[in-house]
Amino acid sequence: MHILEGERVTKYFGGLAAVSEVSFQVDPGEVVGLIGPNGAGKTTLFNLISASLVPNSGVIRFKGKNITGMAPYHICRMGIGRTFQTVKIFPNLSVMENVRIGALFGCGGRISATEATRKAEELLEFVGLPQVSSTPAGSLTFANQKKLEVARALATQPEVLLLDEIMAGLNQTEIGQAMELVNRIRQSGVTIVMIEHVMKAIMNICDRIMVLHHGRKIAEGTPSEIAKSETVIEIYLGEANAAG
Ligand SMILES: Nc1ncnc2c1ncn2[C@@H]1O[C@H](COP(=O)(O)OP(=O)(O)O)[C@@H](O)[C@H]1O
Ligand SMILES: [Mg+2]
Known part of the structure; x- marks a missing residue:
């Protein structure tokens, strides 16, 4: 059974679909990377999973149980x-x-x-x-x-930990320490979903990567598959590389 899954999760802000029909599955023990340009809907997806926001449509399940619309404290206590x-x-x-x-x-x-x-x-x-x-x-x-x-x-x-850009603004030494910390958290048995722009970390740590763009999931795969994806390179990696 998936520990965490979403089925066509959608969130509108006014007329803007910040997250649009996003389906995803996370298995126990995995480290899944969530990447995409600024404004892609990554943080909004975390807010929907942790119930800071309620989706307009779609279902989120934790260990098979529908948690959509539950109170944030409840979701936290569930894990x-x-x-x-x-x-x-x-x-x-x-x-x-x-x-x-x-x-x-x-x-x-x-x-x-x-x-x-x-x-x-x-x-x-x-x-x-x-x-x-x-x-x-x-x-x-x-x-x-x-x-x-x-x-x-x-x-x-937590059984599932959502990390939202914990490496943003850190220097190289600090990034190395943060990568090592994420690895130790995983070794302690916690399933991780991490939003990160630091490609070195995403490519080294994650088992699987999901790519969001304009609220939609446009790609998903292993780090090497994602690094080779022409769509992802065009939309995101090219830009991330250009930005250093
Ligand atoms: N609370 C909010 N109210 C209105 N618009 C929002 C809100 N949160 C995010 N947005 C918009 O939704 C889109 C996705 O934002 P966000 O999820 O923060 O993207 P990311 O984390 O991928 O950079 C952006 O266009 C952002 O301006
Ligand atoms: Mg964000």
């Missing part, structure tokens, strides 16, 4: 975690508190305060943020705020 392209940390709370919130919220309050602290410490270590746990999250560097987003999402104990 779908996410990060945000524009980091949405709580800037005035400490780094530790940001992750504890994920642990407490994601489990519906069934975890003790001590247990949440222990788990947050473990996850801060896991993402590479151990020494700064009492610092206000807003004072972290951009790269570290991205790590914090990942730690908070992991604290909700």
Whole structure:
């Protein structure tokens, strides 16, 4: 059974079909890349899966269960975690508190305060943020705020993790660390869907890639198939390469 699937998922903003008739399947343990030019509908698709938005039509299933239209907190507790392209940390709370919130919220309050602290410490270590746990999250560097987003999402104990451009704005060293982090998350058994413009990361990490353009899925395949696809090169990879 697919762990996550969408069937002709469509979302309009006014007259604009931001996501149009997109069907997709993700299998347990996979890392799936979601690429496409800016405005292609990638983040909107994540918002639909995590229920920040409700689709106009189509169905989204998690482990075979129709989750379309469920409340976001419910989806989170069922096992779908996410990060945000524009980091949405709580800037005035400490780094530790940001992750504890994920642990407490994601489990519906069934975890003790001590247990949440222990788990947050473990996850801060896991993402590479151990020494700064009492610092206000807003004072972290951009790269570290991205790590914090990942730690908070992991604290909700997701089975599927949606990563929205966690490498955007990072330098080469930081990208290397982020790639290594994604690999460790996968090794821990979490299924990953990642939106990313960093082609090196997408091509190295992903088992499969889906390409969106103007809200439609225009291609899907292994990294080598996608790298060879003339449509994808024309629409996206050519542009990404030109942009460096
Ligand atoms: N909340 C919103 N209200 C209106 N339009 C939106 C909203 N979110 C996204 N859009 C539009 O939908 C399209 C897809 O956006 P988005 O999903 O953010 O693309 P991507 O993540 O691929 O860059 C864009 O044209 C964007 O302007
Ligand atoms: Mg986006």
